[in-house]
Amino acid sequence: MGGYNQQGPSWSRETTVTEYYGLQVQGTSGAIPVPIVYGRNIVAPNVIWYANFQAHAQSGGKGGGKGGGGGKSGAGTTSWTYTADIIMGVCEGPISAIGWVWQSSPVPFTLDALGLALANGTTPQTVWSYLASKYPTEALTYPGTAYVCAPNWWLGSSGGINSNNFEVYGVLAGSGFNGIDADPAQMLYDFLTSSQYGVGFPAASISSDSLYNSAYGYQTYCKAVGIALSPVLNSLEQASSIVDRWLKLTNSTAVWSDGMLKIVPLGDTAVTGNGATFTPNATPLYSLTDEDFVYSPGEDPVQITRSDPYTLPNWQSLEVQGRGDNYNTGPVTVWDQSMIDRFGLRVGSTITAHEICDVGIAQISAQMILQRALYIRDTYKFKLGPEFCLLEPMDLVQLTDPLIGLNAATVRITDIEEDDAGVLTITAEEFPAGVATGVAYPTQPTSNGAPSASNPPNSVNTPLIIEPPPSLTGNAVELWIGVSPQSGDPNWGGCIVSASLDGTTYTEVAAIQSAAKQGVLSAALPAYGGANPDAADTLAVNLTESGGALASTSAAAAAQGVTMCFAGGEYLSYTTATLTAANQYNLTGLYRGQAALPASGAASGAAFCLLDSAILKYAVPGAEIGQTVYLKFQGFNIFGGGLQDLSTVTAYSYTIAGTGMLGPVASALAVGTAMDFGHVAGDAVSESDDYGTVSATVTTVIDLGNCTS
Numbered sequence: 001m002g003g004y005n006q007q008g009p010s011w012s013r014e015t016t017v018t019e020y021y022g023l024q025v026q027g028t029s030g031a032i033p034v035p036i037v038y039g040r041n042i043v044a045p046n047v048i049w050y051a052n053f054q055a056h057a058q059s060g061g062k063g064g065g066k067g068g069g070g071g072k073s074g075a076g077t078t079s080w081t082y083t084a085d086i087i088m089g090v091c092e093g094p095i096s097a098i099g100w101v102w103q104s105s106p107v108p109f110t111l112d113a114l115g116l117a118l119a120n121g122t123t124p125q126t127v128w129s130y131l132a133s134k135y136p137t138e139a140l141t142y143p144g145t146a147y148v149c150a151p152n153w154w155l156g157s158s159g160g161i162n163s164n165n166f167e168v169y170g171v172l173a174g175s176g177f178n179g180i181d182a183d184p185a186q187m188l189y190d191f192l193t194s195s196q197y198g199v200g201f202p203a204a205s206i207s208s209d210s211l212y213n214s215a216y217g218y219q220t221y222c223k224a225v226g227i228a229l230s231p232v233l234n235s236l237e238q239a240s241s242i243v244d245r246w247l248k249l250t251n252s253t254a255v256w257s258d259g260m261l262k263i264v265p266l267g268d269t270a271v272t273g274n275g276a277t278f279t280p281n282a283t284p285l286y287s288l289t290d291e292d293f294v295y296s297p298g299e300d301p302v303q304i305t306r307s308d309p310y311t312l313p314n315w316q317s318l319e320v321q322g323r324g325d326n327y328n329t330g331p332v333t334v335w336d337q338s339m340i341d342r343f344g345l346r347v348g349s350t351i352t353a354h355e356i357c358d359v360g361i362a363q364i365s366a367q368m369i370l371q372r373a374l375y376i377r378d379t380y381k382f383k384l385g386p387e388f389c390l391l392e393p394m395d396l397v398q399l400t401d402p403l404i405g406l407n408a409a410t411v412r413i414t415d416i417e418e419d420d421a422g423v424l425t426i427t428a429e430e431f432p433a434g435v436a437t438g439v440a441y442p443t444q445p446t447s448n449g450a451p452s453a454s455n456p457p458n459s460v461n462t463p464l465i466i467e468p469p470p471s472l473t474g475n476a477v478e479l480w481i482g483v484s485p486q487s488g489d490p491n492w493g494g495c496i497v498s499a500s501l502d503g504t505t506y507t508e509v510a511a512i513q514s515a516a517k518q519g520v521l522s523a524a525l526p527a528y529g530g531a532n533p534d535a536a537d538t539l540a541v542n543l544t545e546s547g548g549a550l551a552s553t554s555a556a557a558a559a560q561g562v563t564m565c566f567a568g569g570e571y572l573s574y575t576t577a578t579l580t581a582a583n584q585y586n587l588t589g590l591y592r593g594q595a596a597l598p599a600s601g602a603a604s605g606a607a608f609c610l611l612d613s614a615i616l617k618y619a620v621p622g623a624e625i626g627q628t629v630y631l632k633f634q635g636f637n638i639f640g641g642g643l644q645d646l647s648t649v650t651a652y653s654y655t656i657a658g659t660g661m662l663g664p665v666a667s668a669l670a671v672g673t674a675m676d677f678g679h680v681a682g683d684a685v686s687e688s689d690d691y692g693t694v695s696a697t698v699t700t701v702i703d704l705g706n707c708t709s
Helices: 131-133 184-193 208-212 220-224 237-247 335-344 359-375 555-558 663-668
Strands: 004-006 010-016 040-043 046-060 077-093 097-103 117-119 145-156 164-169 252-257 262-263 271-273 274-277 286-290 302-306 313-320 326-334 379-386 396-401 407-419 425-430 465-467 477-483 492-500 509-512 520-523 539-542 564-566 569-571 576-581 584-588 607-610 614-620 629-639 649-655 699-701
Touching: 046 145, 131 145, 184 208, 184 220, 184 237, 184 614, 208 220, 208 262, 220 262, 220 271, 220 274, 237 252, 237 359, 286 649, 302 492, 326 359, 335 564, 509 614, 539 564
Parallel strands: 010 077, 286 396, 614 699
Antiparallel strands: 004 010, 040 164, 046 077, 077 145, 097 164, 117 145, 252 262, 271 274, 302 379, 313 326, 379 425, 396 407, 407 425, 465 477, 477 614, 492 509, 492 629, 520 539, 520 607, 539 584, 564 569, 564 607, 576 584, 629 649
């Protein structure tokens, strides 16, 4: 696209890239199910409405560019960025919140950082006010559907929404034993009975006693052993398959008896944990002998089927979504070394368990699945008369049959069939005590090998905030700010600077991406009145708080202020930095009284900071002299994620004195006026991410918001 435009005697090619006229998506469907999210897990959104798609031209100028050399004019380039009003459906509501958002990278963001607002999916639900005012004929409320929305949402140069994954605090989030995931008992009941998205199972046909009994109920069992789930239901699947999977992961089973659905844990010993005690029913109801069995010609009264241990898996893995690893999928593996030694390694098929997001829970669940497969190998089949009609699956009985070596062996009934004559054909499994109890062994968390991109960094040390003298600012009032992380945290990648005039309402005004080399004087520096360099005095500094390191330079560079430092009020530079201990230096070859100020010296413990390119510089208009500004520094990690909550970071106040202005001008203009915190000047719109365009090495004008580089 584009063409050749004649400009004088030479020709240049003007290049443009494709301009999109609508949202770019890989595909769309009106039949995608609305996901159901329990607990806390991630889900990808689906665009359900958009309008006002806008293309914004980004034109590159013509010229030789870097390197110069007097060549011919270069090519002009036109590229495009896009915005749109958009609504993206997330899942069934109501949900309590959305945590992190991953956008085509391992670095997470918050909804606020992306300019998105959340509708929780209540029923009824209030219409999005922007939609109602600008598109009243399309203003649907989407009751029962949680969605995110934004006007003029930034689409970048692709014209699409890219890949988004939202961490959803879904239905029953926090109801589990760990305060994060969902309680399986409440989750199962909600899934079966919810009038909004449930399977329509009648609530009256669910045994609440089996779910919630404080001694042996399903809820008590899951809490005591430490199991909670966070499933995402986002594909077509039979409800029975979903329930079977949940019960398998929680070592339980469902029984239909006497017109009621009962959920029965398979636990066989008492368990206490997480404030709950589970006591299983381990008492056999009958002790059956040859006098009780119904005989069939040519059949043994009790038939036994034994599994071949050489076919049983002794190595079992669950594939889970590790919450501590940004919900990446990975295996949690358990094994039985004694069975491996006896029968050789037998690896079982990996069980998909994306309902589990905690590797500790996964280890317990996998352990119980493995033990059940390995140690419950014998199956019994026998017949009883109608007088035993009150038996139901999961009941325990004892079997005695001397001919096959059974002497009051306890078994658990798994299935009962009744024929027309009332004869009960019963299938049971062996009941070895302790097999159905999981033990929480230490386990290695799942990880993709990369460090976590969501860990927050340390907070900043008390920042250096100074107003340099006119000789350093060109007779302008400037604030110089040096910031570093506590203990020199290597995970600290920088911070967002937010400013306020009232200490309550803050606006993002800049970003710092380099840590200042700051600390304190470890010994007093005396005043000096002689010629430079000062060969008699040593400046001893301790940079432990910032983890900073200093390098030596030449005498000529020091004389020019290349290593200029702030030391308790004096501006000076040094030639040689001698390391005396970790992050501690003796600075010699001092050039005192820099910045046309006297070499006044400084006391031990006074603030020290190297005034290098890590220092953020604000140019302050004279009208703002006398104002008190409050500054907050939200740290983010080296991946750009883990942003600290603005409400939790310390506010530092500073009153602008006008030090950088000459004499009476400073006093004449020391009048307090309101500062206008807004967007970075030169930007077409005010955006929350404008700070990303401000470098810590450039000078900005501080009407503290209308910043200009």
